[in-house]
Amino acid sequence: MENNFRNTHCLSCSSANAAFFGKLNEDGLSQIDSHKKCSFLRKKQALFTEGTYPRGVFCINEGKVKIYKSGEEGKEQIIQIATAGDLVGFRAMLAEDVYKVSAVTLEDCNICFIPKEAFLSIIDANAVLRNGIIKELSKELAQQAEFITNMAQKSVRQRLAVILLILKDIYQEEPINLSREDLANFVGTATETLIRLLKDLKEEGLIDTQTRKISVIDPKKLVRVSQL
Amino acid sequence: MENNFRNTHCLSCSSANAAFFGKLNEDGLSQIDSHKKCSFLRKKQALFTEGTYPRGVFCINEGKVKIYKSGEEGKEQIIQIATAGDLVGFRAMLAEDVYKVSAVTLEDCNICFIPKEAFLSIIDANAVLRNGIIKELSKELAQQAEFITNMAQKSVRQRLAVILLILKDIYQEEPINLSREDLANFVGTATETLIRLLKDLKEEGLIDTQTRKISVIDPKKLVRVSQL
DNA sequence: CGAGCGATTGAAAAGACTCAACCACCGTGG
């Protein structure tokens, strides 16, 4: 965490709009600004780990982070992929609990850290930010309920389609860039099964793959696959 | 909703301790008291339905309620079983969003309704309650992440064991009383599969079944089944 | 007492997982 930090300013942060910090006025932003610390993280570095106590929250300025839970036998279940503008790690802090998930960078990242005390006191004082957090929690709760439904009721093929659509949203114009194992751990299946299904979708012309990278070609058909 | 209401008072409500209302002082409780309306709901009545706008929150005084999401083709996925002392339906209200889940009573219930405006203004004014809500949201988020992991990585047999343990907690000393279909919709499997697996667990002596009712006999072994 | 819904069983088919082997790309060091 301590290596190589380059401070960006919240006021001029290009990611700020995406996040709820976008809802803050200049005052609120500069409050956060004065307390945060930016750092550069290489691929595969941990932001935090399941079972430890939170010391603050992370705001992603650039790069992507996987949020996952390790099940029995060390198998990871990816719950979410966070990207630029996302605030990460506030759940455990607000619950005054240990982290129930882990967070690791998927690529080189610029990430700002806001210490617990600063964040909590800003939240306490700033109703706008507070409501933003409450809404974010609520929104995520609904998303997860949907995710549960998908995982519980759909076939692996359908789930893969769902996940590809989610990832398309996250990676925007870029091709999806995840290891097959990570992808399998998101879909909740064996790596081999995932590979076979990817091949099918490629042959059907819905996606294209270049070694590790995946591009969604026909989102509409993917939606159809995800539902039936 | 309008039939047969018998007002209970929050101050003397036996369920209040279980919920976050328990954290309130007398002042806070009587504030809620003056705004709420209690009613008696028969089995299978809806509190709210996916897609509609919330008008307030529900506090369960007595009885059990299933919270579920309908997937494609009308198949329900049960997300949670709420019981006495639980507050239900605040997610959508806080997100200023439509309900993303539905809630239906599983048995005859006494349920209090607190209108939106009252609830929001109490939350706004009362930091203790507000923090309670934030914590509750955070706690549920972590629980759901765990649930996702279970659904995605475990076999149906393991999932059934997990769900039976959850239900044992909810039903306390009582035997679990759910239709096979509801149970299947919680575990995320076909009713027939569920029945076969229940039979197995019964033959192995981990549970007992009396027609519809299920008693957990050996929770420790059930834990073992849930993990392997 | 009969209708109907919920529960149960059987058999066949589809889906997914495991294990084992093989391939391909990448970075390192000689």
Added chain:
DNA sequence: CCACGGTGGTTGAGTCTTTTCAATCGCTCG
């Protein structure tokens, strides 16, 4: 610059799990 080793990706075959569909049973409510 190339050989080597290693990790991540891919394929095949066999097995087990789960689903589906069809049929039967049995309780409960009117």
